[in-house]
Each structure stands twice: as C-alpha cells, then as structure tokens.
Amino acid sequence: MSTIQPNIEQPVSEEMALVRRAKRGDDQAFEELVRRYDRNVFRIAQHITQNREDAEDVVQEAFLKAYSNLEKFQEQSKFYTWLVRIAVNEALMKLRRRKPERTVSLDEEVKTEDDSLPREVADWSPNPEQMYNQAELRDILTRTIQGLPPGFRTVFVLRDVEGLSTEETAQALELSIPAVKSRLLRARLQLRERLNHFFQKRASGDGHQ
Amino acid sequence: MKCSEFLNELTNYLDGALDARTKSDLDDHLAWCHNCYVVCDTTRKTIEIYRNSELYELPDDLRVRLRAAIMTKCSEHKKSDRQNR
Numbered sequence: 001m002s003t004i005q006p007n008i009e010q011p012v013s014e015e016m017a018l019v020r021r022a023k024r025g026d027d028q029a030f031e032e033l034v035r036r037y038d039r040n041v042f043r044i045a046q047h048i049t050q051n052r053e054d055a056e057d058v059v060q061e062a063f064l065k066a067y068s069n070l071e072k073f074q075e076q077s078k079f080y081t082w083l084v085r086i087a088v089n090e091a092l093m094k095l096r097r098r099k100p101e102r103t104v105s106l107d108e109e110v111k112t113e114d115d116s117l118p119r120e121v122a123d124w125s126p127n128p129e130q131m132y133n134q135a136e137l138r139d140i141l142t143r144t145i146q147g148l149p150p151g152f153r154t155v156f157v158l159r160d161v162e163g164l165s166t167e168e169t170a171q172a173l174e175l176s177i178p179a180v181k182s183r184l185l186r187a188r189l190q191l192r193e194r195l196n197h198f199f200q201k202r203a204s205g206d207g208h209q
Numbered sequence: 210m211k212c213s214e215f216l217n218e219l220t221n222y223l224d225g226a227l228d229a230r231t232k233s234d235l236d237d238h239l240a241w242c243h244n245c246y247v248v249c250d251t252t253r254k255t256i257e258i259y260r261n262s263e264l265y266e267l268p269d270d271l272r273v274r275l276r277a278a279i280m281t282k283c284s285e286h287k288k289s290d291r292q293n294r
Contacts, residue, residue: 027283034276039267042275046265056271060279067283068290118216121244124251129258141262160256166224185220192248192255199251 019079023070030070034063037080040162041087047157048091050146051098058094062087077171081164084172088154095150118189120196128199144194148187155180156187210238215245223253 015036021029038059045058065086066073073082125131132140145153158169159180170180215238221227222235239246267275 025287027280027287030283031276031280034279038272038276042267043265055265056275059275060282063279064282064286067279068286118244118248121247123247124254128254129261138262138264141259141264145259145264156259161259163260166226181220185217188220188223188252188255189216189248191259192252195255195258196251199254 015079016075019070019073019075022067023073030067033066033079033083037083038063040080041083044084044087044154044157044162045091047145047161048088048150048154049094049098051094054091054094054098058087058090061090065090078168081168081172084158084162084164084168085174088158088172092150118193120193122196122200124196124199125201128195131199140195140198144191147194148190152183152187152190155183156191159184160188210234212238212242212245215239215242216248219249219252222249223256 015033018029018033018036022033041059041062042055045062046052046055049055049058062083066083069086073079129137145156148156154173155169155175158164158172159166164172166177166180166184169175169184170177173180175183215235218227218231218235222232227235239249
C-alpha cells in the first residue's frame with residue numbers, strides 16, 4: 001500500500017535569504033514571505049477557528065507579529081514553522097474568546113477510553129469523492145473535520161493537509177513527537193469513522209440515493 | 210500480530226516511517242486481516258480526500274486586500290518603532 005508523502009518541500013536557503021533581507025529592513029522581501037505563505041496561514045486559521053472573519057484577522061495578526069518579532073527569530077527552524085506557531089496561537093486565542101465556556105488548549109486531556117477504535121468497517125466506493133457534487137463534498141468534509149476536538153484537528157491539518165513533517169508539527173505546536181503521533185492517529189481514525197457513513201459502498205451502486 | 214498492535218502502528222505505516230522488519234510484519238497482517246486492510250485503505254483515502262479538498266482556499270480579491278492591509282500595518286509599526294527609539 002502506498003505511503004502518504006508530505007506535499008510541501010520549500011528550499012530552505014531561499015526562504016532564509018528572504019528572511020535575512022527582511023530582517024535588514026527590506027519590506028519587499030517580507031511581502032514575498034507573505035505571498036508565499038498567506039494561503040497556508042489562512043487555511044490553518046480557518047480550520048482552527050471555523051470562522052472566516054476570525055481567519056482573516058489571524059492572517060493579519062500573525063504576519064504583523066512575525067514582522068515585529070523578526071529579530072527574535074533564531075533561524076533554528078524554517079521560517080514557515082515559526083510562522084505557523086504564531087498563527088496557531090493567534091487562532092487558538094480567537095477560539096477561546098469565542099468559546100469561553102470551554103477551555104481550548106492543545107494540551108487538553110485526551111480521553112483514556114479509546115474513542116478512536118474503528119467500530120464500523122466497510123469498504124468504500126473506489127472513488128468516494130465522485131459520489132457527491134463539489135458543494136456536497138465540501139459540506140461533508142467541513143462538517144466532519146469541525147467535529148474533531150481542536151487539538152486533534154490542528155495536528156491533522158498541519159500534518160496531513162499542510163504537509164508539515166511530524167518534527168515540524170511538534171515544533172509548531174510545542175508538543176512532543178509521541179504526542180503528535182498519538183493525536184494524528186486518533187484524528188485520522190476518527191475522521192475515517194465519520195466519513196464511513198458517506199463513502200461506503202452501496203449495494204445499488206455508487207450513485208446518489 | 211493483533212489488530213490493536215496493527216492500529217498502533219497505522220500512522221507510521223501510512224507515513225512510511227517504519228523499519229523493514231516492522232513493515233513486513235504489518236504487511237503480513239494486512240494480507241490475511243480484511244478488517245485491518247479496510248481500515249488502513251479507508252484511512253489513507255481519508256487523508257488523500259482532505260489533502261485534495263481545497264477547503265478554505267483564499268480568494269484572490271481577499272488575498273490582495275489582506276496583503277495590502279498587512280503591509281500597511283507593518284509600515285506603521287516600523288514608523289512608530291523608529292519614533293520610539
């Protein structure tokens with residue numbers, strides 16, 4: 001069975017050259033960094049906050065924070081990983097402000113009884129995405145991922161949607177590597193379980209019912 | 210190998226992050242355990258569907274507007290920073 005490969009591989013040296021120019025006060029270099037990563041930051045922010053306006057704010061605040069703290073960036077990680085860390089923190093703050101009744105933390109206690117064990121095992125249609133039109137599919141995927149706890153959702157988005165490595169995800173979220181792996185496994189299994197309902201093979205064929 | 214042991218390694222298996230010996234043990238398990246095969250296959254599809262889904266793409270007009278707003282704020286920050294020095 002084929003393995004899942006990360007889908008982003010930026011040449012570090014080019015990125016670092018831009019960062020160094022930006023540190024020397026070259027705003028065009030910083031703007032190039034914005035251009036490079038604004039889409040990623042927006043996706044991550046919207047996945048965490050689940051709100052478009054909040055995501056727009058997070059993009060602006062994260063880049064402004066990166067700009068004003070650029071001197072403090074030690075160049076020990078990729079700039080992108082550092083930026084993601086800032087963006088995740090901003091997004092979690094938004095979420096906390098909006099849902100003060102629930103403490104939102106990446107360290108939230110994970111239930112001890114295993115809520116991720118597969119309960120339903122059924123083959124999926126060979127091309128599950130084609131069982132629905134684009135709008136229906138977006139709706140299914142959005143609602144499904146929104147049902148995950150923020151700590152699981154964030155790990156899944158960074159690792160599987162944005163293609164950060166396990167180590168980069170751990171750095172960005174200030175989690176240990178085993179914690180990232182454990183959350184990723186649970187996130188993947190929970191999403192799979194929830195999508196089962198929509199994507200399993202139907203006796204009458206794959207069309208709409 | 211038990212199914213629970215297979216599940217514990219599922220993420221490493223899908224990410225290709227296993228030594229040859231462990232991978233071969235997992236392949237053996239998949240060859241006879243249909244349930245684990247299905248869980249593994251549908252988990253892989255789950256990841257691929259989300260990766261290809263393009264949920265929350267940033268529209269071009271909003272992108273231009275956000276970038277302009279960011280650069281304006283940065284330039285204001287620079288000015289006030291200079292004044293404070």
